[in-house]
Amino acid sequence: METKETVQVNSESVFNVTDLSVSYGDFVAIKNVNMDITKNKITAFIGPSGCGKSTLIRSFNRMNDLILGAKVNGTITYQGVDLYDKMVDPVQVRRRIGMVFQKPNPFPKTIKENITFGLKVNNMTDNMDDRVEKALTQAALWDEVKDDLDKNALELSGGQQQRLCIARTIAVEPDTILMDEPCSALDPVATKKIEDLMQELVKEFSILIVTHNMQQASRSSDYCAFFTTKTSDDGKRRTGELVEFNETSVMFTTPDKELTEQYISGRFG
Amino acid sequence: METKETVQVNSESVFNVTDLSVSYGDFVAIKNVNMDITKNKITAFIGPSGCGKSTLIRSFNRMNDLILGAKVNGTITYQGVDLYDKMVDPVQVRRRIGMVFQKPNPFPKTIKENITFGLKVNNMTDNMDDRVEKALTQAALWDEVKDDLDKNALELSGGQQQRLCIARTIAVEPDTILMDEPCSALDPVATKKIEDLMQELVKEFSILIVTHNMQQASRSSDYCAFFTTKTSDDGKRRTGELVEFNETSVMFTTPDKELTEQYISGRFG
Amino acid sequence: MSLQEKIENLETDLHLMGRLVLDALVDGVRALEDKDVNRAIATIEKDDEIDAAYLKIDQDWVELMATEQLVATDLRLSTSILQASLHLERLGDLAVYLGNTTQEIFDSPVPETVHATVVEMGDLVIDMASSAMESLKNRDKDLALATAEKDNQVNRLYNSMLEEAPKIAGNEDLFNGLFRLVTCIRTLERGGDHAVDICELTHFLVTGKFEEF
Amino acid sequence: MSLQEKIENLETDLHLMGRLVLDALVDGVRALEDKDVNRAIATIEKDDEIDAAYLKIDQDWVELMATEQLVATDLRLSTSILQASLHLERLGDLAVYLGNTTQEIFDSPVPETVHATVVEMGDLVIDMASSAMESLKNRDKDLALATAEKDNQVNRLYNSMLEEAPKIAGNEDLFNGLFRLVTCIRTLERGGDHAVDICELTHFLVTGKFEEF
Amino acid sequence: MENVNDLRDQLTKTITRPIEKIVKFFITASAFAAILISISIIFTLLTEAINFFQDPAVTFKGYFTATRWTPTFQNPEYGVIVLISSTLYIAVIACLISFPLGLFSAIYLSEFATKRTRKVIKPVLEVLAGVPTVVFGYFALNWITPNIIQRFIPGTGVFNALSAGIAVGIMIIPTVASISDDALNAVPNSLRNGSLALGATRRITSLKIMFPAALSGIIASFILGFSRAIGETMIVTIAGGQYPELNLDPRSAMYTITSSIVNVSLGDTPHGTTAYNALFALGITLFIMTFILNIGSDYIARKYRKEYE
Amino acid sequence: MPESIEKNMSNETLITGKKAENAIKESLFLFTLYICVTIAILTLMTLIYDVLSTGTTRLTSDYEVGLITKIQIDNPIDFLTTLDSRYPDRAGIGPAFAGTVWLMIIVVSVTFPFGTGAAIYLQEFAPKNKITRFIELNLTNLAGVPSVIYGLLGLAVFVRLAGFGRSVLSGGLTLTLLILPVVIVASREALKAVPDTIRQGALALGATKFQAVFRQVVPSAIPGMVTGMVLGLSRAIGETAPLIFMGALTYVNYFPDTPLSGFTAIPIQVYNWIGYPQAEWKETASAGIILLLGLLLIMNSLAIFIRNRYEKDL
Ligand SMILES: Nc1ncnc2c1ncn2[C@@H]1O[C@H](COP(=O)(O)OP(=O)(O)OP(=O)(O)O)[C@@H](O)[C@H]1O
Ligand SMILES: Nc1ncnc2c1ncn2[C@@H]1O[C@H](COP(=O)(O)OP(=O)(O)OP(=O)(O)O)[C@@H](O)[C@H]1O
Ligand SMILES: [Mg+2]
Ligand SMILES: [Mg+2]
Numbered sequence A, B: 001m002e003t004k005e006t007v008q009v010n011s012e013s014v015f016n017v018t019d020l021s022v023s024y025g026d027f028v029a030i031k032n033v034n035m036d037i038t039k040n041k042i043t044a045f046i047g048p049s050g051c052g053k054s055t056l057i058r059s060f061n062r063m064n065d066l067i068l069g070a071k072v073n074g075t076i077t078y079q080g081v082d083l084y085d086k087m088v089d090p091v092q093v094r095r096r097i098g099m100v101f102q103k104p105n106p107f108p109k110t111i112k113e114n115i116t117f118g119l120k121v122n123n124m125t126d127n128m129d130d131r132v133e134k135a136l137t138q139a140a141l142w143d144e145v146k147d148d149l150d151k152n153a154l155e156l157s158g159g160q161q162q163r164l165c166i167a168r169t170i171a172v173e174p175d176t177i178l179m180d181e182p183c184s185a186l187d188p189v190a191t192k193k194i195e196d197l198m199q200e201l202v203k204e205f206s207i208l209i210v211t212h213n214m215q216q217a218s219r220s221s222d223y224c225a226f227f228t229t230k231t232s233d234d235g236k237r238r239t240g241e242l243v244e245f246n247e248t249s250v251m252f253t254t255p256d257k258e259l260t261e262q263y264i265s266g267r268f269g
Numbered sequence C, D: 001m002s003l004q005e006k007i008e009n010l011e012t013d014l015h016l017m018g019r020l021v022l023d024a025l026v027d028g029v030r031a032l033e034d035k036d037v038n039r040a041i042a043t044i045e046k047d048d049e050i051d052a053a054y055l056k057i058d059q060d061w062v063e064l065m066a067t068e069q070l071v072a073t074d075l076r077l078s079t080s081i082l083q084a085s086l087h088l089e090r091l092g093d094l095a096v097y098l099g100n101t102t103q104e105i106f107d108s109p110v111p112e113t114v115h116a117t118v119v120e121m122g123d124l125v126i127d128m129a130s131s132a133m134e135s136l137k138n139r140d141k142d143l144a145l146a147t148a149e150k151d152n153q154v155n156r157l158y159n160s161m162l163e164e165a166p167k168i169a170g171n172e173d174l175f176n177g178l179f180r181l182v183t184c185i186r187t188l189e190r191g192g193d194h195a196v197d198i199c200e201l202t203h204f205l206v207t208g209k210f211e212e213f
Numbered sequence E: 001m002e003n004v005n006d007l008r009d010q011l012t013k014t015i016t017r018p019i020e021k022i023v024k025f026f027i028t029a030s031a032f033a034a035i036l037i038s039i040s041i042i043f044t045l046l047t048e049a050i051n052f053f054q055d056p057a058v059t060f061k062g063y064f065t066a067t068r069w070t071p072t073f074q075n076p077e078y079g080v081i082v083l084i085s086s087t088l089y090i091a092v093i094a095c096l097i098s099f100p101l102g103l104f105s106a107i108y109l110s111e112f113a114t115k116r117t118r119k120v121i122k123p124v125l126e127v128l129a130g131v132p133t134v135v136f137g138y139f140a141l142n143w144i145t146p147n148i149i150q151r152f153i154p155g156t157g158v159f160n161a162l163s164a165g166i167a168v169g170i171m172i173i174p175t176v177a178s179i180s181d182d183a184l185n186a187v188p189n190s191l192r193n194g195s196l197a198l199g200a201t202r203r204i205t206s207l208k209i210m211f212p213a214a215l216s217g218i219i220a221s222f223i224l225g226f227s228r229a230i231g232e233t234m235i236v237t238i239a240g241g242q243y244p245e246l247n248l249d250p251r252s253a254m255y256t257i258t259s260s261i262v263n264v265s266l267g268d269t270p271h272g273t274t275a276y277n278a279l280f281a282l283g284i285t286l287f288i289m290t291f292i293l294n295i296g297s298d299y300i301a302r303k304y305r306k307e308y309e
Numbered sequence F: 001m002p003e004s005i006e007k008n009m010s011n012e013t014l015i016t017g018k019k020a021e022n023a024i025k026e027s028l029f030l031f032t033l034y035i036c037v038t039i040a041i042l043t044l045m046t047l048i049y050d051v052l053s054t055g056t057t058r059l060t061s062d063y064e065v066g067l068i069t070k071i072q073i074d075n076p077i078d079f080l081t082t083l084d085s086r087y088p089d090r091a092g093i094g095p096a097f098a099g100t101v102w103l104m105i106i107v108v109s110v111t112f113p114f115g116t117g118a119a120i121y122l123q124e125f126a127p128k129n130k131i132t133r134f135i136e137l138n139l140t141n142l143a144g145v146p147s148v149i150y151g152l153l154g155l156a157v158f159v160r161l162a163g164f165g166r167s168v169l170s171g172g173l174t175l176t177l178l179i180l181p182v183v184i185v186a187s188r189e190a191l192k193a194v195p196d197t198i199r200q201g202a203l204a205l206g207a208t209k210f211q212a213v214f215r216q217v218v219p220s221a222i223p224g225m226v227t228g229m230v231l232g233l234s235r236a237i238g239e240t241a242p243l244i245f246m247g248a249l250t251y252v253n254y255f256p257d258t259p260l261s262g263f264t265a266i267p268i269q270v271y272n273w274i275g276y277p278q279a280e281w282k283e284t285a286s287a288g289i290i291l292l293l294g295l296l297l298i299m300n301s302l303a304i305f306i307r308n309r310y311e312k313d314l
């Protein structure tokens, strides 16, 4: 943890994405992505449905490995290490790069077990209670559940469940958290809580978030990547592409690309 | 249709809700609602999850009848007729007051059959083809599907499906359309299309819409009702209540109630 | 109404207000030139209309901002509209001041050179305000820059006038008129600044950058 | 940063700018009073800082509006901030004008009464601007109203001055100073209007209504 | 900030646990055992059936054309057509009973029953589905035949096709009802609401929207029910009798494939005799019939499940 | 159109409507449905009533256990422990009950590991290729293969080929084959019901696939798997036909003591008793059926109990 605190100040990049393409079988879902993700910042991916945001974010922790036929070309380096190097073990990658999903997916066990599971599989079995408390505190959930750690996690509200999922992710001390539409199943009040939490977490973690909610991207991210689907000339293939990657404040006031402007101002399609 | 055109100009009310409460068994979901819904306007219901928005909107076309244990007290009159009069046939009510749901729910039939189904059950079997075309045109879908009327409706995109559901609703010539979060399953582009469509439809129909999306309420409604859940003094019962009912422009610039202000500016809970 | 329409309406309203203000300015300058009290009164009366237009734009603007989230060009445009309306409102005040001055001096003698200069400056400000609004309408940042440069002329005229004025002052009968006209000149100089500010808004609208011309 | 924080920062920036402008105004008025050229120069130099503050507020404001949807009080506050910054900027210009005038007249004789009146009006405008900002800060619409009423005093002084000025004009040496001071008076009168406009913003912030005071 | 090489080391260390490998081997083997079962079924049935056809007394032609099935007689005849027709006959009776009752029960359960009623009826049907067939056989023989059939249709024997068919039908009702009910329930509730919101009545909603939407599942349940009826053994053995000749009178006894298998095996036929081999010939006949039906049912059921996924 | 007229129109259509006409059709339809459900339920009731009314007399009357011992028994439980007899009022179901218990033990101990193992492999680890698809198709088909055919298989493989003879082991293994597909399918359903998000959640935390499956997915699915197992067993308990090939129908009047002993089982015993022409045997058969149904009821309730608890959790 201490190392991270010291790193926090400089804004070096944590991921370098070079010429990345991801295909499912013959179908190229997204291609030619080049971007540097800055450490300790929130980077948002936006774009119309099907443009490959989820596909892309999953390639950051090799969750795409689990999808049949998914193939990643190009490179993603994580702090200098090529994530798709043959020697790299995806299991280790996922421990360093946590992921939070669209629908809260707590394990159907107690709140505590939800967090200790990750600790156990990562052999972080010392001071488990402290770790549980710390993770829950960081996820702004401790006060709400500290008396009910043995309650079944499914009894929590949707927003609490999502914070629990964030807690169990940060419990294993990753550097980066990937979030694929983490609030789309939540109401605005719970969404607000998660967004506030993200602002806290970004002090310590780098955060990548996919969101359909432009407002969410605009109000909570530091950098913003806009993707869209380009249709091939013969109209047969539809491939996702990165249109613009920019500081959020710039993107929403003076986007470089006409397409971005159309999308963010709701004049798209 | 002609009658409606002429009525359109005056802004009389189409529903009068008086002292309405809806309970499920012993649980009072929402109580003491009083409001007049204006004809040919869009009225939006907003409020935190569980405050009874869906419960309320379902009582406008007696869809609550279908829920076991749901009980409606107080009165809703529709153009002067008490909807809960013993003599009133809910089946007829639902024909006059159409409803569009959260998830697009086209019947697994052809596009055309989706529309003719409603026509048939309402004995509107004359000029079916014209009616189909008219409904699809009004729903801004005709151009996209006119060559594929025999295609299975499930093959349409989510946004198209939702417009089809709107088309089949307006095909039976209701006066009012109820919409319960009609865009929450859609992406922003499709959402935009539905919102544009609503602006067209409101010229001819009165529209009631439940939405979680404050922006949607603010940009597309004329009137806005804000509900919230009040917890009883002993902390046991949580009941939905109407906090403020106002013109949308007033609600979002100078709301009457502090609670409304907190909610719309995201400082709630 | 769609967002697009709402913004378009707002912009139309702004340009209508612009027209009103320009008309008032023309009336004011001409009234002063011709010492035409009726026209002066007409100028002053126009101010209510201008204020109403101003209030409406502000009101609609707030409603628009409350109900829609604007970004990028939409946002810059609506911001420019709000700011420009404020500048126009103050230009309207300027016209009123010209009208008032006309009423004060119509029956007194005024120093010819000063009078001529005031009218010249007035025409210059009208020209600038008109071009400024034109540049805003057409997103024409070159025109905006050219217009802003005209402010140098205004300032030159203003400074030379201030140098001149003390010298002219021989005839005490002219004093009242002289002082009144001097305040007009000062006011017109400020008016030029407002036109420049509108030009800055054009620049901001087109480039997204705030810059002092 | 949360929305809350962003708005708070913006408001803080505005009040810092307000402080700058008030300081400049005080410097300007005192420099004019004391014919203190150094202070006048200091006043003029402050303007860059003021302009920078102004640009920053505008920039941040646009960013805020682009990234957050503001409604109700938040929206009214941020609108008020944007508008007030414009008024402050122009009040800053006023201070610069006072500084410039001081430089022009420091070694010439000036008519005492007019000089005194200018200073009095200057102090009045400082007072009004300060109260106006205070009312905005404290959402104090009564203070805003009271402040706006002070503008009558400014106008009275201004009008009486305009009546007076021609009479004083006996000594030709005084002419240069006199004309310069008259333009200052006109400028200060406009300054009073800016303070009133800020008061209107307070009223708008508190009540949501645009109204001309 | 850690060194890139340290990081690379961390990311490349892979843990392997022998226990994981052993368990994985075991579960993989278990899955492949399923294939083994099928192969052995086909293999055993085929080898013995081939032996059966190698008996000179048996001809392929005779197997399919003779009108008597008497393998244990002095002059055995092997007319499988007798058995097949009886089997189908009884199965059709069963379907006539079970399809309407099962389907309508399913519609009632999924479209009209309140939660409470559903909570009672559904388990009752499940229990019915679990009642051993020997009990149904007892029921057919000791209750249906004397109390229903013989009372209303005089001249029926103790063993008769009708009673057996009815009992088989009753036995299948839960299968049909339960699968159809699942199919109807798999149709999203939103369709039901959509139809009602258009002003359709509940009857129209269930017949015009829900039923067609669940049709493939319902057809699958019918096919499966038919297959069950064909393969049903104990009921027909107990109540259907053993009339080894071609005959289409529902009041008389019949001889299904299954009951003939049971009866032949009861006759303590020694290994290797033609009668013993005949068991397997019948087995493979039955296997093929049910195989086709089961695959068909599965295919249709899968197709409809995709639609809503 | 003036407003008042429109109002009347709404009144008219809303209130008088075509409700009456609809109402008749609606109630007729509903009536048909009621009839169908009633018939379906009623037959079951009749069946149970019939069995109970004939069987209880046999279970409650005092009787002597004639040939073997001369004990006077007045306890229906003794029906469970005594041997069969040539006299209907003395016949107990002891050996058959014991045979059934033996069968169950064999079935559970073989089916559970293989059934759940195969299910876990197929659902969680199997590559999505033709072989897997083939195995799946195979299973669906096996689940529908008539039980007599399993009897034939058992006869050929266990009795003859493996040389277990007509023993309880052969019977148990045959029943195992019979219910294995059912158990695999049910266990797969239980695994399938575990949301994919659970797997992803575990993997995203840095768990290996094995850890994700065995620490999260399988524990969540255990209740469902047990339910499937219980339902499979209850099917096995009632199976008659395949056991006939295992020689279970021959007169067995002793308790099996090794896996290779001959045996009989409850349904076989019942079938046997049904086959006797004398009316008194009906009572005895009914008593056997009551026992059988009682066992099934217990197992079904157990399954329902587990399922309800489990559904509440997930
Ligand atoms: N497992 C898969 N197999 C084949 N194609 C896939 C798979 N997952 C996604 N795709 C396709 O890849 C494209 C990109 O999908 P992806 O889910 O990444 O889009 P997205 O931007 O996340 O969309 P959404 O906003 O709807 O979540 C789509 O065309 C989709 O149909
Ligand atoms: N069928 C039902 N039976 C019992 N209680 C119900 C039922 N439907 C809703 N409720 C309860 O009534 C209250 C209001 O529910 P409702 O669905 O109307 O809320 P809502 O405002 O639409 O919420 P959301 O925004 O999440 O859709 C909630 O407490 C809910 O749990
Ligand atoms: Mg996605
Ligand atoms: Mg709802």
Ligand SMILES: O=P([O-])([O-])[O-]
Residues within 6 Å of the ligand: C090, C190, C191, D090, D190, D191, D194
């Ligand atoms: O309107 P101004 O006071 O800024 O000239």
